[in-house]
Amino acid sequence: MQPKASLCLVAIYCFFSNLVFSQSVTSDKLLYFNDFDEDTFVAKAVVAELSGDKNDIESVQQLNGYGNGQFSFSGNLVRNASESQKNDAEDRITFTLTNLPTHTSISVGFLAGILDSWDDSGTYGPDEFAVEVDGVVVFKEVFSRNPVYSYQEGSGTATTIYTGDSLGFGRYKDNLWDFFTETQLQNIAHTASTLTVSIYATGDGWQGGSDESMAIDNFKITYQTAPTGNSATIFRIATLTPFFL
Numbered sequence: 001m002q003p004k005a006s007l008c009l010v011a012i013y014c015f016f017s018n019l020v021f022s023q024s025v026t027s028d029k030l031l032y033f034n035d036f037d038e039d040t041f042v043a044k045a046v047v048a049e050l051s052g053d054k055n056d057i058e059s060v061q062q063l064n065g066y067g068n069g070q071f072s073f074s075g076n077l078v079r080n081a082s083e084s085q086k087n088d089a090e091d092r093i094t095f096t097l098t099n100l101p102t103h104t105s106i107s108v109g110f111l112a113g114i115l116d117s118w119d120d121s122g123t124y125g126p127d128e129f130a131v132e133v134d135g136v137v138v139f140k141e142v143f144s145r146n147p148v149y150s151y152q153e154g155s156g157t158a159t160t161i162y163t164g165d166s167l168g169f170g171r172y173k174d175n176l177w178d179f180f181t182e183t184q185l186q187n188i189a190h191t192a193s194t195l196t197v198s199i200y201a202t203g204d205g206w207q208g209g210s211d212e213s214m215a216i217d218n219f220k221i222t223y224q225t226a227p228t229g230n231s232a233t234i235f236r237i238a239t240l241t242p243f244f245l
């Protein structure tokens with residue numbers, strides 16, 4: 001028997017599904033961000049300070065616009081051209097945060113300029129770029145102005161943003177790096193209510209000055225809390241779809 005062609009509801013199709021799944025609940029929250037211009041973020045109740053006797057807040061010059069798609073060199077950056085930073089902690093670019101919320105690890109990211117005549121491990125090297133967390137070295141690798149990078153040839157996971165001619169500062173080549181992808185700076189175990197992150201150049205060949213310097217822009221710290229193991233259960237009880245023939 002044929003159904004009438006008029007607006008006649010002849011069937012209701014009921015699709016019944018029940019979807020259940022569990023997931024671990026994790027978080028990655030912003031603790032601090034500084035672009036060395038006007039946008040500084042500090043998480044609620046946290047106190048933050050940028051220090052360093054040899055810091056220079058200065059124009060990004062021709063680094064302007066180079067970035068990773070999310071962050072770009074723009075406006076000002078913080079640069080350190082001192083020789084003393086390799087031995088004197090007070091001369092390093094240092095971020096000190098207190099009254100942190102409960103957490104189990106932190107992650108650090110930034111854009112870095114390896115500016116001018118870095119010497120790899122050669123006659124005038126090694127020239128190294130380092131990051132410390134609470135006085136413990138978490139990253140230290142050799143960098144060079146030349147197209148052969150000891151760091152990248154090794155275990156480095158930071159991404160090259162630019163390599164080529166000089167973009168300002170001294171007359172030598174400059175190399176720009178995205179350290180948001182450096183795994184050695186991700187999920188660093190940390191639970192204390194205070195945090196110190198220092199960024200500096202070092203190595204036996206490091207001389208600093210106008211032909212060897214480094215700079216950072218868009219410095220960011222996030223914090224993580226351990227998975228709670230809570231289960232999230234979602235029931236999609238029914239989907240009711242009428243249709244006409």
Ligand SMILES: [Ca+2]
Nearest residue numbers: 035074075076
């Ligand atoms: Ca900036």
Ligand SMILES: [Ca+2]
Nearest residue numbers: 166168170172
């Ligand atoms: Ca240069």
Ligand SMILES: [Ca+2]
Nearest residue numbers: 119124205206
């Ligand atoms: Ca050197």
